[in-house]
Amino acid sequence: MGAPVGGREVEEDRLDKVLTIPNALSALRVAGVPVFLWLVLQPYFGNPSLDEWAIALLVVSGITDYLDGKLARRWNQITRLGQILDPAADRLYTISTLLALVLRDIIPWWFLVLLLARDVFMALNIATLRRIGYGPLKVNFIGKAATFNLMYAFPLLLLADGGDSLAQFARIFGWALAIWGAGLYWWSAALYTTQVRRLRLATVR
Structure with a gap:
């Protein structure tokens, strides 16, 4: 009976980890959302377009979105925080991009x-x-x-x-x-x- 309990404890410890590379990638994606909004809304505020930088940031976000899931599975670093951050970053980028595109007609x-x-x-x-x-x-x-x-x-x-x-x-x-x-x-x-x-x-x- 002792082995299964120990196995569950190890699994819980793994799920509760915070400092992992996949989590760091997801956190970077979340942190990039306000930067992206600032870049893409420059024409809305009457400033020169920075769309090239906004598109580049979206590309980087897409790459890190792929990497965080792949690395989490490969390195067995799937965590509860990652399960929250990954879809949260997706939603934030989707909503912020849609809002910016609506504001710019x-x-x-x-x-x-x-x-x-x-x-x-x-x-x-x-x-x-x-x-x-x-x-x-x-x-x-x-x-x-x-x-x-x-x-x-x-x-x-x-x-x-x-x-x-x-x-x-x-x-x-x-x-x-x-x-x-x-x-x-x-x-x-x-x-x-x-x-x-x-x-x-x-x-x-």
Whole structure:
């Protein structure tokens, strides 16, 4: 009996770790959100565009998003903090980018509302999980794919803020990725809701 208890203690210690490289990458992504907003909103405040730097920061964010999950799995450094920081960084970048693009009249308000409504829907699911004694579930593959599409759509939509041929090309592909990403975003919410429903039914039984 002693070995399993010891194994559980080791697992709990691992999950409670804070100072890991994947967590540091996730924390850097979160810290980059206000910097990104400051960069992308310069034209809104009447200043020269810094969109190139904003796009570069989005690219770095996408790379670190890939690395933190990959390294956490490879080095067995999946932690509770990482499970919070990783999706939080995704949401913050998504919401801040959408807000900036709306303020600059690059995308319409309805697209922002569509994605924010999904986050509200997910918050209700998480509240249900807490009520039945569960923490947030792991982000599913569809959810990561949705974020991937949106994170590629946003730089293209920024590039589309112009009148040259590159802007027209970026507008077409940017909106294609944005619409596909929004669809996957809601699909992942539906899958998450199914998991929550199963857990809720299991607790009732």
